[in-house]
Each structure stands twice: as C-alpha cells, then as structure tokens.
Amino acid sequence: MSELYNTASPAHVDRADADIARSGNYRRLAAIATADTSSVKTAAAASVVSRIARNDADIARKAGLLELSMLPRTGYRGVSTTDLLAQNGMPIPARPNTAASSANGDCILRLSQKEYWLLGSPTDLGAAIMALPTQQSDTPDRCYPLFCMDSHAWLMLTGEHMAAVMAKICGVDMREAVFPEGSIAQTSIARVNAIMVRQSYQGLPAISILCDVASSDYLWTALMDAVQEFGGGAVGLDVLG
Numbered sequence: 001m002s003e004l005y006n007t008a009s010p011a012h013v014d015r016a017d018a019d020i021a022r023s024g025n026y027r028r029l030a031a032i033a034t035a036d037t038s039s040v041k042t043a044a045a046a047s048v049v050s051r052i053a054r055n056d057a058d059i060a061r062k063a064g065l066l067e068l069s070m071l072p073r074t075g076y077r078g079v080s081t082t083d084l085l086a087q088n089g090m091p092i093p094a095r096p097n098t099a100a101s102s103a104n105g106d107c108i109l110r111l112s113q114k115e116y117w118l119l120g121s122p123t124d125l126g127a128a129i130m131a132l133p134t135q136q137s138d139t140p141d142r143c144y145p146l147f148c149m150d151s152h153a154w155l156m157l158t159g160e161h162m163a164a165v166m167a168k169i170c171g172v173d174m175r176e177a178v179f180p181e182g183s184i185a186q187t188s189i190a191r192v193n194a195i196m197v198r199q200s201y202q203g204l205p206a207i208s209i210l211c212d213v214a215s216s217d218y219l220w221t222a223l224m225d226a227v228q229e230f231g232g233g234a235v236g237l238d239v240l241g
Contacts, residue, residue, distance in 0.1 A: 021046045023069035024153060024216040032234055040237065043127040046070035051236035060204060060239035063165050063232025064158040065223050071154060072126030074134065075117040075146030083140050085116065088132060097184040099197045104128055109184055109197055117148050119208060122240040153216030155209045157223065161230035162207055168226045190222040202241035
C-alpha cells in the first residue's frame with residue numbers, strides 16, 4: 001500500500017498536522033520554510049504564515065507573495081445585504097467592481113449590484129468577519145450568506161513590481177494610474193478565473209487574488225515563477241503591518 005494511505009503515519013502530514021483546516025499550498029510553504037519561519041493563529045483558529053525569513057520586508061517591497069487562504073472572509077448576496085453591512089459598521093462601496101476598507105482594515109468587495117465579499121483584516125486576524133452571521137436564519141430577509149472561504153483561495157501580491165509581474169500572466173493593466181486602490185477586476189490569471197482587488201497596507205501596495213480553491217496550487221506556482229525576475233518570493237503576514 002502506498003505510504004500516502006498509511007494512516008499510522010500519513011506522508012501528507014507535516015508542519016500543519018495540528019490544524020483542522022489548512023491552505024492548499026501548505027506543502028509548498030513547508031518546503032521553503034527557514035529557521036525564522038513562524039505562523040500565527042487567526043480568529044478562526046487556523047494557521048497563517050507570519051514570517052518566512054528575516055528579509056521578508058525587503059522582498060515584499062519588490063514582489064512579495066502571500067498565502068492568506070486561512071484568514072477569515074465571507075460574502076452575502078441579496079437586496080438586503082447593504083442593511084446587514086450597515087448594521088455592522090461596514091462601508092458600502094459606491095458601485096460594482098469597487099472596494100472599500102473598514103476602520104480596522106477589513107476589505108469589502110462589491111462584485112455586482114447585490115453581491116458583496118468581505119476579506120478579513122490582518123490587524124485583527126479576521127475577528128470582525130468571524131462575528132458576522134453565517135446562517136440565513138441570522139441575516140435579514142433577502143440577504144443570503146455566501147461561503148467564499150470554502151470555494152476560493154486567497155493569495156496576495158505586494159510591492160513596486162506588481163504591475164510588471166501581472167503583465168506576464170494577465171491581460172489587465174495593473175498599473176496604479178489605470179487600476180487604483182479600490183479597483184476590482186474579475187478576469188483570468190494564467191488561464192485561471194480570478195477576482196483581483198487593489199489594496200494598500202501601511203503604504204505597501206497590494207493586490208488580493210481570489211481564485212477557485214482547486215486551482216490555488218497551480219496559481220501559486222505560476223505567481224512564484226513570475227516574481228523571480230524581480231527579486232520577489234514568498235513572504236509572511238507580518239509584512240502587512
């Protein structure tokens with residue numbers, strides 16, 4: 001029998017064996033871990049890498065790549081969604097394909113007239129998102145929860161070379177003059193359907209990338225290959241401040 005199916009000591013269990021949930025890229029992160037690599041527990045009690053190496057900040061300023069799939073996020077659809085967001089102190093983006101940030105750093109994406117996704121803040125590790133209702137019985141009438149944390153992975157690209165990196169694998173112009181903070185693109189990256197939103201953390205430019213969870217391993221490797229030209233690489237959550 002293959003070692004993979006040996007339940008006494010399964011081959012696929014390594015650094016993350018204590019976590020109930022883990023990202024699709026945990027093996028790739030384990031493979032590049034250094035003596036300085038560390039992780040932090042999110043509000044959902046899942047692990048996110050907080051540091052890869054001592055030079056994370058330098059890499060992030062060039063072209064950093066983060067795996068944030070275990071950071072809490074959620075979504076809602078329906079005509080009453082704005083009521084729910086307002087009740088919880090969340091800003092409402094003015095129009096579809098734009099985003100806004102809450103006071104504590106949560107990012108609210110408006111994907112259509114009635115659909116909103118919310119990305120947890122690195123500051124509170126998703127605590128505000130975890131406090132939001134996830135059952136339809138707890139939301140207003142005509143407001144329906146979406147389980148985008150289960151369906152989509154969350155990667156993030158940072159640094160001054162973001163636009164040049166994306167130009168290698170995506171047809172959307174990501175230069176700041178064309179794609180400013182708060183802009184959203186629903187497009188294809190390396191032939192993978194994805195949602196991208198432009199953000200900023202403590203002056204560090206960033207693009208969050210949400211893709212089908214089944215494609216996250218492939219997209220991670222495509223992005224890792226693309227950032228090499230610019231001295232980039234994987235970094236941890238601490239670079240976001």
